[in-house]
Amino acid sequence: MPELPEVETVRRSLATQLIGLRITGCPHLDWPRTIAAPAAAQFCALLQDRPITAVERRAKYLILRLDQGEALVIHLRMTGQLTVQPAGTLPDSHTHVIFDLDDGRRLRFRDARKFGRVWLLDAPGLALLHRHLGPEPLDEALTAAEFALLLRRRKGALKPILLNQQVIAGLGNIYVDEALWQARLHPLRTVPSLTDDDVQQLFQAIQSVLRSAIEHRGTTFGQYVDGLGQAGANQHHLNVYGRQGEPCSRCGTPIEKLTVAQRGTHVCPHCQLRP
Ligand SMILES: [Zn+2]
Structure with a gap:
């Protein structure tokens, strides 16, 4: 499922292609539920005839800025793919929306599982979206001290807290597991049990795994591709996620898979001591 690094990779690959073009219509919409708002x-x-002025990202949302303060907002959820296609590209069975662009190409939203959603939001709608999300982990304005304050407001186990988009935005199952491994913290550790040094390590680990994953253009296990249709390469650089039974790259102990917060969770039982 696309998380911050994948959505950021899609954003970068779409920005170079879309900014300055106009959407001239949407000739194909075969699954109306994809459109969350308006009807x-x-x-x-x-x-009809809307310019794309910027391509932004907030958490796991893609934001295509239009005119009049409005934006096309897309959440890829499990299997969504947003790609620019050559003129004349026809929809296949998983293509749910096609936008025509004024240079003849097409912006295609393809989604095998159909959980992805598209919104056309006005300025107040966009402001509401931003308010419902916690800070961006790679925003230069977010300091380690502010991260510590945000985290210390919570009392429970680390993994569900880090998955909560209102605490910190953009993390999902892959990068929470990777960051906790890097910080040597078990996902069931509670916030009150952490030292200030643990929190500092965790903040650095979150930033480091996200930056590295963006450099590798995201993790592709299933459907994720960037805006050019290309898979990412970060799956070759993971330390715990999907590596159960394989040796920990730090200590050689086999990685274990357990369930935390109803999510498959990967840990090194030696580096991440269970509380
Ligand atoms: Zn280890």
């Missing part, structure tokens, strides 16, 4: 019937009419 699917109005959605296409509202997207």
Whole structure:
């Protein structure tokens, strides 16, 4: 499932292709539930001749800025793919929305599992989206001290807290497991049990795993591709996620898989002592 590094990779690959183009219509919409707002019937009419002025990301949301303060907002969820396609590309069975662009190419939203969602939001709608999300972990304005304050407001186990988008935005199952391994913290450790040094290590680990994953253009296990349709390479650089039974790259102990917060969770039982 795309997390911050994957969505950021899609953003970068779309920005170079889309900024300055206009959406001229949406000739294909075969799964109206994909459109979260407004009603699917109005959605296409509202997207006639709209310029794309910027391509941004907030947490795991892609934000295509249009005119009049509005934006097309896309959440890829499990299997969504947003790619620029050549003129004349026809929809396959997993293509749920196609946008025509004024240079003849097409922006295609493909989603095998159909959990992905698209919104056309006005400025107040966008402000609401931002308010519902915690800070961006790679935002230069977020200091280690502020991260510690955010974390110390919570009392429970680390993994569900880090998955909570209102605490810190953009992390999902892969990068929470990777960051906790790097910081040598078990996912069931509670916030009150952490020393200030633990919290500092965790903050650095979160930033480091995200930066590294963006450099490797995201992790592809299933459907994730960037805006050019290319898979990422970060799956070759993971330390715990999906590596159960394989040796820990730090100590050689086999990685174990357990369930935390109903999510498959990967740990090194030697480096990450269970509380
Ligand atoms: Zn280890």
